Amino acid sequence: MAHEDIEIDTDALQRRMDGAMNALKVEFSSLRTGRASASLLDAIQVDAYGQMTPVNQLGTVNVPEPRMVVINVWDKGMIGKVEKAIRESGIGINPVTDGPLIRLPIPELNEERRRELSKVAAQYAESAKVAIRNVRRDGMDQIKKAKGMGEDDQKMWSEEVQELTDKAIAAVDKALESKQAEIMQV
Structure with missing residues (x-):
């Protein structure tokens, strides 16, 4: 396992990714559905x-x-x-x-307005993904800069950071899919 003195703070990375997700939820709630x-x-x-x-x-x-x-x-x-x-x-x-x-x-949404809102939701989701990838990059940089960390440990930490990223991106995709379905629902 990892040396006692070399720890990558995955909790901090997770918190920052959760923050991007929470910001996305706030943006989504401001999008009007019918x-x-x-x-x-x-x-x-x-x-x-x-x-x-x-x-x-x-x-x-x-x-x-x-x-x-x-x-x-x-x-x-x-x-x-x-x-x-x-x-x-x-x-x-x-x-x-x-x-x-x-x-x-609240007026009925017409088809064109629904598509517009759906695109806006997609833009919000893309911004959240960019924020999550930036957190991933910071995590990977921490791993590279960690002095005295062996190759195996680097690989283990990199995989852990990647796993956090994949989960966060999947959560954004799921939230977007659900928001777009809500927008398109007549």
Whole structure:
């Protein structure tokens, strides 16, 4: 086995790969499918009280029906700003203000928009894979630079880092496949 003094921190590499996967999940949750979801608003920030604040910290977000998201904005003075942030976010939904409530009717996705969103999901997945490969490269560099590590140990650590990479890439592929199926579902 490996010398006591030569350890490659595979846990740190795993954490960084998991971080890429978590970032991908956040990006995926911001992609709109045909269904209403409170996570649709997660990435939208509003200039509130002099700082950028997520919509879900300015009101209660509910999904009363499959094609409707409703935001009950707590501070009436913020309604216009929340509405403007949603309009400018690029999620393609037109907010309707009704007193303290902002209703977001979720339109059906047409075929072209589904394909577009599917491509965006693929780009997000590719970015996650690049991040994972960068972590792999860092791990391989650590192995190369480890002084006094024998060839067998180098081979063992390299295989372990490669295995972590393969698992992480497979997880990204699986997440992408599932997200694309969700997007294309009518």
